[in-house]
Amino acid sequence: MAGLNIVIVDYQAGNLRSVQKALERSGAQAAITSDERVIKSADALVFPGQGACDSSMRHLREHDLVEPIKAFIRSGRPFFGVCLGLQLLLEGSDEGVEPGLGILKGRVRRLPDGLKIPHMGWNQVKLLKGHPVLEGVPDGSNFYFVHSYYADPDDRSVVAGVTDYGVEFCSVAAWENVIAVQFHPEKSGENGLKLYENFVRLVKSAPTQAAWR
Amino acid sequence: MLSKRIIPCLDVDRGRVVKGVSFINLRDAGDPAAMASFYDREGADELVFLDITASAESRETMVDVVRKVSEKVFIPLTVGGGIRKVEHVRKMLEAGADKASLNTTAVQNPGVIKEAADFFGSQCIVVAIDAKRVEVGRVAPPSVPAGLALGEASRWEVFTHGGRTPTGIDAVKWAARSAELGAGELLVTSMDADGRKAGYDLELLRAISEQVSVPVIASGGAGTLEHLYEALVAGEADAVLAASIFHYGTFRIEQAKHYLAGRGIPVRQKAAA
Numbered sequence: 001m002a003g004l005n006i007v008i009v010d011y012q013a014g015n016l017r018s019v020q021k022a023l024e025r026s027g028a029q030a031a032i033t034s035d036e037r038v039i040k041s042a043d044a045l046v047f048p049g050q051g052a053c054d055s056s057m058r059h060l061r062e063h064d065l066v067e068p069i070k071a072f073i074r075s076g077r078p079f080f081g082v083c084l085g086l087q088l089l090l091e092g093s094d095e096g097v098e099p100g101l102g103i104l105k106g107r108v109r110r111l112p113d114g115l116k117i118p119h120m121g122w123n124q125v126k127l128l129k130g131h132p133v134l135e136g137v138p139d140g141s142n143f144y145f146v147h148s149y150y151a152d153p154d155d156r157s158v159v160a161g162v163t164d165y166g167v168e169f170c171s172v173a174a175w176e177n178v179i180a181v182q183f184h185p186e187k188s189g190e191n192g193l194k195l196y197e198n199f200v201r202l203v204k205s206a207p208t209q210a211a212w213r
Numbered sequence: 214m215l216s217k218r219i220i221p222c223l224d225v226d227r228g229r230v231v232k233g234v235s236f237i238n239l240r241d242a243g244d245p246a247a248m249a250s251f252y253d254r255e256g257a258d259e260l261v262f263l264d265i266t267a268s269a270e271s272r273e274t275m276v277d278v279v280r281k282v283s284e285k286v287f288i289p290l291t292v293g294g295g296i297r298k299v300e301h302v303r304k305m306l307e308a309g310a311d312k313a314s315l316n317t318t319a320v321q322n323p324g325v326i327k328e329a330a331d332f333f334g335s336q337c338i339v340v341a342i343d344a345k346r347v348e349v350g351r352v353a354p355p356s357v358p359a360g361l362a363l364g365e366a367s368r369w370e371v372f373t374h375g376g377r378t379p380t381g382i383d384a385v386k387w388a389a390r391s392a393e394l395g396a397g398e399l400l401v402t403s404m405d406a407d408g409r410k411a412g413y414d415l416e417l418l419r420a421i422s423e424q425v426s427v428p429v430i431a432s433g434g435a436g437t438l439e440h441l442y443e444a445l446v447a448g449e450a451d452a453v454l455a456a457s458i459f460h461y462g463t464f465r466i467e468q469a470k471h472y473l474a475g476r477g478i479p480v481r482q483k484a485a486a
Contacts, residue, residue, distance in 0.1 A: 010252060014362040015306050022287060051334050069230055097476060114216075116451065118397060121214040121430055122258055140479040142216060165483045186310065187289050189253060 004204060006030040009063060013084055022186040022193055026200040036068040044203040045072050048186075049084030050146070053108065054081045056084055066101065073103055073178060078203050080133070081180030086173060087152050089180060096111035098116035104173065106153035112166040112193030118148045125161040125183070129173045132138050133162070133198045141191045143171075143183035150182060216327060217445050217473065218258035218452035219429065219466055222461045223248055224265045225294075228274040231265070232310045232460050244334055252459070255466040257288065258481055261314070261400075261454060264294030266433075267375070276308045283309025293341055293400075300330040302329045306337060314339040316372040316399060320380055320387070330395025332394035340396035343376050344417055345404040346371040351383030352442045356423060361386050369417055376404050385420050392425040400454065402432040410436025410457070418448030430454050431460075438464060438472040445478055 006023060008016050010032045011161065023030040023046070030046065031038060036074040039045065047069065049056060058067050058112035073079050081089060090100045093108035100108070111117055127134060161172030163182070171182040178201075187193030214427050223230050229243040249260055256461050262282070264275045272295045279292055292299045292305045293314030302313040319326050330338045347370050353362035361382045363370060369384035388399055401421055403414035413434040431450035435441060435458050444450045458464050470480040 015309070015311070017307070017309055018283060018287070021309075025287075050336065072359075090251060096291050116426055116428055118427075119215065120398065121451070123214065131219075160418060186287055189288050193287055 004028055004200075005041065005043040006044045006046060006203060007031045007038055007044070008048065009039065009065065009085075010034045011049065011056055011059045011063065013059070015050070016048055018171045018186040019046060019048045021084065025193060026197040028200045028203075033072040034063050036064055039065065039072060042072065042105045044076070044156060044199070045069070046080045046082070046199075047085035047088075048082040048182075049088070052095060053082060053084065053087060053093040053100065053149070054071060054098045056088060057096075057100060058097040060088075060101075067109075068110045069113070069199075070096050070101060070103060073107075075171070076177045078199065079180075080199050081145060081173075081178070082186070083182060083184055086180035086182055087149060089178075090116065090151055090153065091147060103178075104151075104153050104158065105155060106151065107139065108149045109125045109152050110149055111147075111169075115166045118144045118146055118166045120140065123163050123183075125163050125171050127165070127172070129160050129174070130200050131160055131172075133179045133195055134172070135198050136194050138192055143185065143188040143192060145171075145183045147182060151180075216258070216479045217450075218430075219256075219441070219469055220259045220261055220264060220452055220454045221252050221257050221466070222254075222261040222432070222454050223486030224456070225278055226265050227271060228278055232456065243434050246281045249282045249290075249303040249347040250387065253286045253288055253465070255459075256470060256481070256483060257466055258293065258452070260286070261291045261293065263314075264292070265375070265468045267295030269295075272301060272304075273343045276304050277461045279305055279310045280310040290352070291339055291400075293339070297330060297469075298325060299329050302333060304393070306333060311338050314341045315345065316341040319391065319396075320371060320373050323390065324462050325346065326391060326396055330397070333395035335395045338396050339398045339400050339430075340388075340391040341400040341402065341404050342384055342388060342391070342421075343372045343404055343450070344414075345372055345376075345379075346370075346414075351379075356468055357381040361390060366424070368420070371406060385424055386422045388421040389424045395425060398428045398430060400430045400432055403434060403452075408430075408457075409434055411446040412436065412440040413448055413450075415443055415448040418444060418450050419450075422449035428452065436463075438469055442476055442478065443475060445473070
């Protein structure tokens with residue numbers, strides 16, 4: 001897709017190749033970058049990640065990426081967070097001491113004891129509200145999860161999907177120009193690819209937040 | 214609810230899948246990417262690729278295999294066999310693997326589990342354990358650390374080098390140690406049950422599952438769908454790995470899932486149209 005500039009943020013948190021390949025399959029060439037200028041000029045941002053909140057936040061700070069990412073979200077352009085890319089949007093995490101990006105009020109909490117941690121494998125997402133990125137995804141679809149902590153936003157109106165693992169947690173958050181998921185769509189087979197396809201289609205057809213609602 | 218996983222295991226020799234599906238008209242049943250796509254369509258929850266040659270040269274070939282498979286398949290991929298150090302783990306992950314499985318190397322140098330888990334996260338590190346029932350009179354050599362050595366109560370011994378080398382290590386103790394060091398998952402193969410199609414070693418699976426808080430993948434012995442069920446219930450496993458029952462078309466994955474769902478096991482099934 002010529003001219004469409006989707007950018008994957010690289011902050012040394014996990015393998016980004018599969019995210020890139022999933023976007024490729026959805027018809028978009030996406031650059032992987034940690035260059036703030038590239039982020040500033042992006043049409044859409046994908047913010048994936050795996051690993052620990054603290055080291056990731058430190059990495060974002062050291063590479064002066066915190067402000068560019070926040071500015072990008074404020075600009076109203078499409079933003080897609082994946083796994084840690086959802087958790088880092090909150091104010092802080094039980095996992096560490098570093099503050100998060102603080103875009104979303106609330107905290108990241110540890111999954112309750114008594115079940116195996118990490119929560120690893122396929123689990124269902126109960127959809128609470130519709131969203132263009134979730135179009136064509138049946139309610140109760142399975143997605144692949146790998147995580148030990150979950151996002152707990154104060155404002156429950158952003159919760160677009162929930163998943164049960166000892167606690168019913170927010171597995172999809174969506175508001176304005178932001179959608180962020182706890183699972184790995186790039187590892188969730190057809191259902192997961194659907195999210196990337198929808199995202200790419202949306203970026204192509206509706207590059208501003210007004211069209212997201 | 215978290216689904217129990219069904220994981221086909223593909224053996225790779227010099228870049229080709231051996232013992233591949235022969236019952237379906239795949240244009241090239243030896244091509245890892247074609248096989249992976251096939252099992253993805255079949256409903257496999259993850260895939261394990263095992264380099265059975267496990268040499269320095271075959272590792273390079275394996276990197277290439279992983280790269281090609283991950284271009285086509287968007288479910289989790291684990292790669293094992295011949296991974297000797299953290300650098301090899303990195304190569305596999307960069308090529309597109311989601312998890313690397315350590316076996317012989319982990320036993321020889323347990324520090325590599327911690328090193329790899331600290332660096333890439335526990336979720337990427339699988340420790341594969343080949344276990345065999347302890348022979349009568351078998352005693353651990355003095356070189357085995359006391360905390361891991363076979364004792365009077367030991368029932369299974371760890372073997373390395375593709376099951377050729379006894380170690381004197383108690384498999385249940387080793388499982389617990391691996392998890393402590395940072396393994397995010399354990400792939401437990403019963404050498405006694407492997408290839409016999411008479412069922413998994415349920416006692417082994419349960420003994421390990423009850424010792425660790427990380428997911429356990431059952432391996433070795435599947436011959437019927439009932440065996441899968443037993444491993445998940447009596448064996449308390451989180452996932453079942455199988456090779457021949459799927460490769461030779463004894464059962465299809467959807468069939469296995471349908472059976473398990475019918476017996477109340479949560480599995481990921483294709484959404485009803």
